[in-house]
Structures are given as C-alpha cells and as structure tokens.
Amino acid sequence: MEEKTPAVQMRDITKRFGTTLANDKVWLDIYRGEILALLGENGSGKTTLMNMLSGIYFPDAGKILVDGREVVIRSPRDAFELGIGMIHQHFKLVDVFTAAENIVLGLHEPGRLDRKAVAEKVRAICETYGFDVDPDQKVYDMSVSQKQTVEIVKVLYRGADILILDEPTAVLTPQETDKLFAVLRNMRADGKAIVIITHKMHEVEALSDRVAVLRHGQFVGDMLTAKTNAQEMTNMMVGHAVSLNIRRPEPKDPKPRLQVEGLTVRSMDGILKLEDVSFTANSGEILGVAGISGSGQKELLEAIAGLQPVERGSIRYLEPDGGGAELLGMDPLDIAARGVVLSFVPEDRLGMGLVGSMDLTDNMMLRSFRRGRSPFVDRKSPRTLASQVVSELSVSTPGLGIPVRRLSGGNVQKVLVGREIAAAPTVLLTAYAVRGLDIGASHTIYDLINRQKEQGVAVIYVGEDLDVLLELSDRILVLCGGKVSGIVDGRTTSKRAVGMMMTKLGGDAHE
Amino acid sequence: MNKERHFHISRRKELPWYRAWAIRGAAIVLALLVCALVTMLLTGEDPLRIYATMFAGAFGTARKAWVLGQNLAILLCISLAVTPAFRMRFWNIGAEGQVLISALACAACMILLADRVPNWLLIVIMSAASILAGAIWAVIPAFFKARFQTNETLFTLMMNYVATQLVAYFVIVWEVPKGSGTIGIINQSTQAGWLPQIGDSKYLLNILVVGVLTILMFLYLNYTKHGYEIAVVGESERTARYVGIKVDRVIIRTLLLSGALCGVAGLLLVGGTDHTVTTTIAGGRGFTAVMVSWLAKFNPLAMIFASFLLVFLGRGANEISTVFSLNHSFGDILTGVILFFIIGSEFFINYQLHFRSEADYGAPGSERPTEGGKGKAHV
Numbered sequence: 022m023e024e025k026t027p028a029v030q031m032r033d034i035t036k037r038f039g040t041t042l043a044n045d046k047v048w049l050d051i052y053r054g055e056i057l058a059l060l061g062e063n064g065s066g067k068t069t070l071m072n073m074l075s076g077i078y079f080p081d082a083g084k085i086l087v088d089g090r091e092v093v094i095r096s097p098r099d100a101f102e103l104g105i106g107m108i109h110q111h112f113k114l115v116d117v118f119t120a121a122e123n124i125v126l127g128l129h130e131p132g133r134l135d136r137k138a139v140a141e142k143v144r145a146i147c148e149t150y151g152f153d154v155d156p157d158q159k160v161y162d163m164s165v166s167q168k169q170t171v172e173i174v175k176v177l178y179r180g181a182d183i184l185i186l187d188e189p190t191a192v193l194t195p196q197e198t199d200k201l202f203a204v205l206r207n208m209r210a211d212g213k214a215i216v217i218i219t220h221k222m223h224e225v226e227a228l229s230d231r232v233a234v235l236r237h238g239q240f241v242g243d244m245l246t247a248k249t250n251a252q253e254m255t256n257m258m259v260g261h262a263v264s265l266n267i268r269r270p271e272p273k274d275p276k277p278r279l280q281v282e283g284l285t286v287r288s289m290d291g292i293l294k295l296e297d298v299s300f301t302a303n304s305g306e307i308l309g310v311a312g313i314s315g316s317g318q319k320e321l322l323e324a325i326a327g328l329q330p331v332e333r334g335s336i337r338y339l340e341p342d343g344g345g346a347e348l349l350g351m352d353p354l355d356i357a358a359r360g361v362v363l364s365f366v367p368e369d370r371l372g373m374g375l376v377g378s379m380d381l382t383d384n385m386m387l388r389s390f391r392r393g394r395s396p397f398v399d400r401k402s403p404r405t406l407a408s409q410v411v412s413e414l415s416v417s418t419p420g421l422g423i424p425v426r427r428l429s430g431g432n433v434q435k436v437l438v439g440r441e442i443a444a445a446p447t448v449l450l451t452a453y454a455v456r457g458l459d460i461g462a463s464h465t466i467y468d469l470i471n472r473q474k475e476q477g478v479a480v481i482y483v484g485e486d487l488d489v490l491l492e493l494s495d496r497i498l499v500l501c502g503g504k505v506s507g508i509v510d511g512r513t514t515s516k517r518a519v520g521m522m523m524t525k526l527g528g529d530a531h532e
Numbered sequence: 533m534n535k536e537r538h539f540h541i542s543r544r545k546e547l548p549w550y551r552a553w554a555i556r557g558a559a560i561v562l563a564l565l566v567c568a569l570v571t572m573l574l575t576g577e578d579p580l581r582i583y584a585t586m587f588a589g590a591f592g593t594a595r596k597a598w599v600l601g602q603n604l605a606i607l608l609c610i611s612l613a614v615t616p617a618f619r620m621r622f623w624n625i626g627a628e629g630q631v632l633i634s635a636l637a638c639a640a641c642m643i644l645l646a647d648r649v650p651n652w653l654l655i656v657i658m659s660a661a662s663i664l665a666g667a668i669w670a671v672i673p674a675f676f677k678a679r680f681q682t683n684e685t686l687f688t689l690m691m692n693y694v695a696t697q698l699v700a701y702f703v704i705v706w707e708v709p710k711g712s713g714t715i716g717i718i719n720q721s722t723q724a725g726w727l728p729q730i731g732d733s734k735y736l737l738n739i740l741v742v743g744v745l746t747i748l749m750f751l752y753l754n755y756t757k758h759g760y761e762i763a764v765v766g767e768s769e770r771t772a773r774y775v776g777i778k779v780d781r782v783i784i785r786t787l788l789l790s791g792a793l794c795g796v797a798g799l800l801l802v803g804g805t806d807h808t809v810t811t812t813i814a815g816g817r818g819f820t821a822v823m824v825s826w827l828a829k830f831n832p833l834a835m836i837f838a839s840f841l842l843v844f845l846g847r848g849a850n851e852i853s854t855v856f857s858l859n860h861s862f863g864d865i866l867t868g869v870i871l872f873f874i875i876g877s878e879f880f881i882n883y884q885l886h887f888r889s890e891a892d893y894g895a896p897g898s899e900r901p902t903e904g905g906k907g908k909a910h911v
Contacts, residue, residue, distance in 0.1 A: 373774050
C-alpha cells in the first residue's frame with residue numbers, strides 16, 4: 022500500500038468547541054480496499070473528525086483532499102457528492118416508511134418515484150454484499166440490526182464508496198456483529214474505503230487492517246493491525262500502560278437479598294414488557310443482566326426501584342436478619358421510609374439520575390434534600406459529600422459550582438455513582454453503567470461496583486458489552502423479549518451461549 | 533475554494549458575568565443611538581431633548597416618581613407571581629386573568645360587606661378573598677395539567693377571557709351611577725376597605741409590600757426545599773419521580789402560590805390605589821410580566837431592574853407623545869427598538885461568531901502551522 026493514493030487525506034484538521042479543542046491539527050489517511058479502525062477514548066475527537074468528513078461540522082482550520090484533490094465539504098450533500106457516507110450511532114430513519122422509502126428519502130431524482138426500480142436496486146446492493154433487507158418492510162417492524170442495515174444500504178444506494186460507521190456494534194448481538202463484519206469484508210473486497218469508530222479492542226483486531234489512534238483531539242499514530250495488539254493500542258489511547266483485566270472477587274457469604282417472582286409489566290400502550298420474570302439477587306454478588314436492548318431491562322430495574330407500575334408479581338426485599346418487605350406498589354420515598362437503602366444508577370444519567378443544569382452540590386442532595394424539618398435546604402453536607410466524591414473518584418471538574426452537564430460523560434457518571442454509593446445501599450441497581458465511558462473511567466466504575474459487592478451489597482448490573490458481563494458478573498440473567506431466557510454462571514458460560522440465549526428463549530439448550 | 537463560508541456561529545461555553553453585562557450595556561447604548569437616529573429621521577426633533585423628556589416623564593415631579601414606583605411595584609408583583617411556575621417550566625400566561633379575578637373578588641367584598649362588618653375585618657376578608665380568587669384561578673389549569681397533561685399555556689390563556697367577561701358582567705351589575713358602565717370609586721365617602729395609607733403617599737404601602745415579597749420570593753426559590761423541588765421538576769420530571777418528588781403535588785402547590793401572588797397584585801390595585809375595578813385594570817401587565825421574568829432569567833432580584841426598565845420606557849414614551857405632540861405609537865417604536873436590542877444581545881451572550889480567513893486553510897503541502905488560532909476573530 023506504499024504507492025496507493027489515499028482516498029481521503031485529512032490535513033491539519035482543527036475544530037474547536039468553545040474553549041475545548043476537539044481536534045488539534047489531525048492528519049488522517051483513508052485508503053480504498055481497507056478497513057480502518059479509528060480508536061480513541063471518549064472525547065478524543067473521533068466522531069468530531071468523522072463528522073467533518075461527512076459534512077456535519079465544518080473544520081475551523083485544515084484541509085481535506087479526496088483522491089488527491091482539495092475539497093470543501095459544507096453539508097452532508099457535499100459529502101455524498103464526493104462518495105462519502107456516514108452511518109451514525111443513532112439511526113435517522115422514518116418509522117412509518119418502508120426500507121426502500123427511507124433509502125430514497127431526500128434524494129432529488131427527476132420524475133416520479135419508481136418504487137419498483139428502487140426496490141430492484143436495493144435488492145441488487147443487498148445481493149452484492151450479502152445484506153438481508155426486505156425493501157418493503159416498515160422500519161417500525163425492524164430489529165435494531167435491520168435498521169442499521171437499512172442505514173448502510175441507504176448510504177451505498179447514494180453511491181458512497183467511502184463509508185464511516187460510528188460505533189456500529191454497540192447495539193448488536195455477537196451474532197449480528199459477525200454478520201455485519203462479513204458484510205464489511207465484502208465491501209472491502211469490492212474496493213470501498215471503510216472507517217469504523219470503536220473502542221472495543223477485540224473488534225479492531227478481528228476486523229480492521231489498519232488502526233489510527235486519537236488522544237485528546239490529537240493524532241497519536243497509525244499502524245497495521247497485524248503488527249500490534251490490544252495492550253499496545255490501549256496504551257496508545259490512554260497515554261500510559263493500563264491493565265485490561267476486570268477483577269472478579271469470590272462472593273463472600275451470599276444470601277438472598279432480593280426475590281423477584283412472576284414480575285409482569287405492561288407499558289402505557291399495553292405492550293408486554295416483562296413477562297413472568299423470576300430471579301433472586303444475592304448479597305455480595307453481582308447479577309449481570311444481558312439482553313438485546315429493549316428486552317425489558319429498563320422496566321425490570323425501574324419496577325424494582327418503584328418507578329414502574331407493575332401488572333402482577335412480587336418483589337420481596339429480604340433483610341439480613343431474616344425479616345422481609347414487599348416492595349411492589351411502593352414509590353421510591355416509601356421504599357426509603359421502609360428503611361431499604363436501594364440505590365439506582367439509571368441509564369439516562371442527565372435525564373433521570375442527575376439534573377444537568379444544577380451544580381455538583383445540588384445534585385448530591387437530590388435524594389437527601391428532605392432531611393430535617395427546616396423549610397430551608399441544607400447545602401453544607403451535600404457540599405462536603407460533593408468534594409468527597411470529587412476527590413475519592415478523581416472527578417475532573419473546575420469546581421463544585423459547575424453544572425454537571427458541562428462535565429464529560431465519565432465524570433458525570435462518577436458523580437452519579439458516587440452519590441448512589443454514598444447512601445450505603447444494600448441493593449445497587451445499575452443500567453449501562455459504563456456506556457460511552459472510556460477505558461479508564463470504565464475501570465473506575467467496575468472497581469466501585471466490585472467494592473460494593475465486597476461490602477455485601479446485592480448488585481444488579483445491566484450491561485451491553487458481553488465481554489464485560491462475562492468478566493464481571495457472578496451470575497448472568499439473560500432476558501429475551503421480556504422473558505427470562507436463562508440464568509447462567511458467569512465463570513463457566515461462554516459469550517456464544519449467552520448470545521444465543523439473548524436471541525432465543527433458552528438458547529441452544531432446547532434444540 | 534469558491535464556496536467557502538466566511539463565518540459560522542457556535543455556542544459559547546461560558547461567559548464571565550462582567551462580560552455578559554458589558555454586552556448588555558453595549559446593547560442599550562446601541563439602542564439609544566438607533567433611537568436617536570430614528571427620532572431625527574422621522575420627526576426632526578433633537579434626540580437629546582427627546583431623552584431628557586423621557587427622563588422627565590418618569591422622574592420629572594414627585595408625583596411622577598411615585599406613579600413610576602407604583603407601576604413598578606405592580607408589574608414586579610405579577611412578575612414574581614409567574615416566576616415560580618416558570619422555573620417549573622409551567623408556562624402560566626394567565627396572570628392577567630388571575631389579577632382580574634382577584635381584583636373582582638376584592639371589589640365585591642368592598643361593595644357587599646362595607647356596611648356589615650368593621651373596617652379591619654373587611655380588610656382581612658377582602659385580602660383573603662383576593663388571594664384565594666387568584667389562587668383558584670391558577671390552580672384550575674394546574675390541576676388539569678397534573679392530572680390529564682393538558683396544555684397549560686392554552687388553558688391559562690383561556691382563563692383570562694373568562695375572567696375578563698366576569699368582570700365585565702359585574703361592572704354592569706354594580707355600575708354607579710346606573711348606565712355609566714363603570715363602578716366608579718367604591719366607598720368614596722367612607723373609605724371602607726381602602727388599605728391604610730403610610731405617610732402621605734398612597735403608593736408607599738404597595739411599594740413596601742412588593743419589596744418584601746421580592747426578597748421572600750428570592751429566598752423561597754433559592755434556599756427552600758420547595759424551591760429546590762420546583763427547580764428539579766422544571767428541569768426533568770423523570771428525575772423528580774426518580775428521587776420521589778410528587779410531581780403533581782408540586783405543580784399544584786406552586787400554582788397556588790403563583791395565583792396567590794397575582795391575588796396580592798389584584799388586592800393592591802383595587803384596595804390600595806384604584807378603589808375600583810375595570811376590565812382593563814391589569815392593563816396587559818399579566819403579559820408584560822412574562823417578559824420581565826424571562827429578561828431577568830427568573831431571578832427575583834434582577835426582576836427589579838427588568839420591570840424598572842419596562843416601566844421607565846413606557847412612562848417615558850407616554851411623555852414624549854404628549855410633550856412633542858407626536859402620535860403615541862412613536863413612543864412604542866422607541867420602546868420596541870430598545871427591547872429589540874436588549875433581547876437581541878442575549879444572542880451574543882449565548883453564541884459567538886467566528887470569522888475565518890484564507891490563511892486558516894494553509895497552502896497545499898504546507899508544514900503543520902505553528903500557531904493554532906491565527907487569523908481568527910471572536911465577536
């Protein structure tokens with residue numbers, strides 16, 4: 022590849038948001054017939070850089086060359102004209118349209134829309150690369166992976182030969198990921214240039230030909246994937262050596278703490294979200310919860326936390342001394358009044374767990390502000406707690422008076438987890454606790470959770486990264502379409518087995 | 533390189549307070565310059581004389597200064613009333629109706645009870661009635677919002693018309709003399725139900741009451757548990773539920789307070805100064821208060837300045853139209869220009885413009901530049 026001309030050359034690309042330098046004179050080459058993995062921690066500027074290539078942002082300085090010619094990309098339309106297409110993390114599809122309708126949406130082709138011709142062209146693209154899309158299927162009937170396929174076909178339909186995928190596997194099961202990778206390899210063979218943004222090392226190793234690493238908005242280096250390894254890449258991303266192993270201490274004296282039986286939850290519009298879910302969470306143990314997104318994880322945690330109306334079932338809290346309490350039908354205040362310290366780190370950190378516009382102190386007192394009889398709030402102890410959390414979890418913040426919204430994702434999560442842990446819970450519920458967090462911050466969170474476990478807390482950990490779930494959990498509860506597909510031992514099960522259980526009740530066992 | 537953008541807009545991260553105020557100050561200076569230009573072009577008058585007249589209209593005599601104070605107090609009182617609801621993102625634009633209905637309740641007490649109960653009891657009853665009427669008028673939409681998620685903006689707006697019609701009806705019922713279409717001054721001879729006068733100004737009581745309310749509201753919003761709950765509910769109802777705040781209860785409680793304060797405004801207007809009720813007694817201040825509250829970013833102390841500015845502009849504009857015998861609309865034009873600049877300045881506080889020059893691109897094949905932000909200007 023020495024003599025090949027890069028499809029894209031990005032030179033000295035600089036982008037600033039306010040006072041933060043998101044990209045600092047970044048150089049990047051993208052070649053045809055090659056899969057480039059763009060690696061970097063959160064906030065290292067990967068997505069920003071690619072957004073400038075796809076016309077969403079405009080660089081403050083620097084230039085972009087496509088096939089050796091300098092170009093100005095001012096809008097996604099400009100990018101398409103240059104054959105550049107990006108598949109975003111959040112899909113941008115119209116639910117009530119079919120796949121084919123979504124694919125041609127926004128194209129200004131002269132004459133009437135010829136649905137048949139469109140469907141034909143879509144089928145042709147699918148055949149070439151091995152996609153599995155029915156052009157006439159409505160988007161609301163599709164699984165996440167199918168929606169993603171539509172997004173990719175949409176880009177190909179527009180004639181893109183430089184494809185950018187932003188964390189494409191975050192929402193996929195292992196089986197779906199394999200399928201996606203096969204398609205990407207086909208596209209590579211067809212001479213397309215492919216960039217995938219990710220921070221999952223094993224995917225980089227499995228798929229990419231070359232790796233480019235960004236750190237704090239700067240280009241650190243690129244190398245052939247074959248000539249490096251996960252440890253080296255991680256060190257480059259983080260800037261110093263880190264350990265990739267997650268600790269899993271043996272549970273000490275586990276006793277049943279939370280007993281869920283026959284839990285059935287219906288959403289507001291009558292859709293069954295959880296059906297007859299039963300399990301026991303033990304003290305001193307991490308119970309992982311796996312499942313395709315939307316399999317009822319959110320409803321399960323919110324039902325336990327008293328935030329979700331339940332159709333039937335029972336959630337019994339078993340006290341260490343043998344007593345017990347039925348939590349069903351209680352709201353969070355009732356639960357606390359009952360003396361059960363139940364901490365909940367919800368998925369939506371700034372929309373539920375914290376108040377984005379409030380500062381650290383005010384967020385610390387969200388749960389405790391009622392304390393005392395005075396009509397005035399006491400900000401002294403929350404302030405102490407805030408500075409404690411900041412120093413113990415090394416939250417990087419300019420001060421306690423800054424709105425949490427301004428903190429980076431990892432620091433926001435540290436504030437939230439810090440507050441929930443400070444309550445000294447006996448049950449800790451976490452939903453996607455490390456979503457969007459970089460390696461360093463993720464390991465801080467695993468550590469905190471492990472320490473809670475060692476103190477005898479019953480931890481329920483809802484996760485999406487199966488590798489992590491398998492390394493961290495003592496037992497794994499697998500949900501499939503709102504039902505319990507099985508509960509397996511985290512030490513002995515395999516990723517493949519859990520993946521099968523996620524897509525099919527009981528997995529392989531019943532075949 | 534033929535279709536480059538030469539500037540773009542980005543959100544500012546944060547601005548030190550003094551720079552924000554410098555921008556606002558600059559906006560006012562610019563506004564005055566534009567006003568001067570408009571004045572010269574349209575009327576040929578000397579702009580400095582116009583400004584002097586505006587100032588005289590607001591402060592020229594002791595009476596004018598008192599009237600300014602009274603108008604400021606009432607506008608500020610209504611602004612304080614809508615603010616807790618606004619902090620909760622409950623868009624109460626029904627302050628007009630809440631003031632009207634409490635003014636009506638106050639007048640009703642004065643008319644119907646004047647001869648039946650001692651004066652002190654009358655004042656107690658009419659105060660309670662006014663405050664209760666305002667609170668009820670506000671809590672009706674709040675109840676429907678909390679229970680059925682109705683749109684509070686439309687609901688409160690509609691309640692305004694109901695209040696106006698009720699007042700119009702009772703004005704005819706109680707009109708004095710018959711056929712005049714107005715109630716006239718209530719209890720002119722006995723002064724029954726007139727709020728006591730402090731010193732020789734009938735406006736001082738109102739100003740003092742609203743001053744105290746301003747401080748109380750500031751403390752309530754920023755330092756009490758209720759104020760904290762309001763802020764959480766306003767920011768995110770899901771967070772509020774997550775920490776066990778009863779959202780319905782907070783909405784209803786807050787609107788009771790909001791309406792009660794509108795009730796105070798109605799009481800001060802009828803019992804304190806006007807001693808009569810008309811359909812225009814609120815005078816659009818229920819809506820102006822919305823602007824005051826927003827301009828002050830829902831901060832009660834900043835509302836003192838915001839309402840002062842609006843009242844000052846209004847009084848000044850009045851004076852200009854009489855002194856120079858200009859159409860009254862001319863004063864409105866000036867007020868509009870000034871408000872345009874003040875509100876427009878918020879754009880420059882929240883966003884900044886970047887201009888970029890060719891140099892930023894770097895010549896093809898150039899080495900990495902040594903400096904990051906060269907050729908860039910921030911506005």
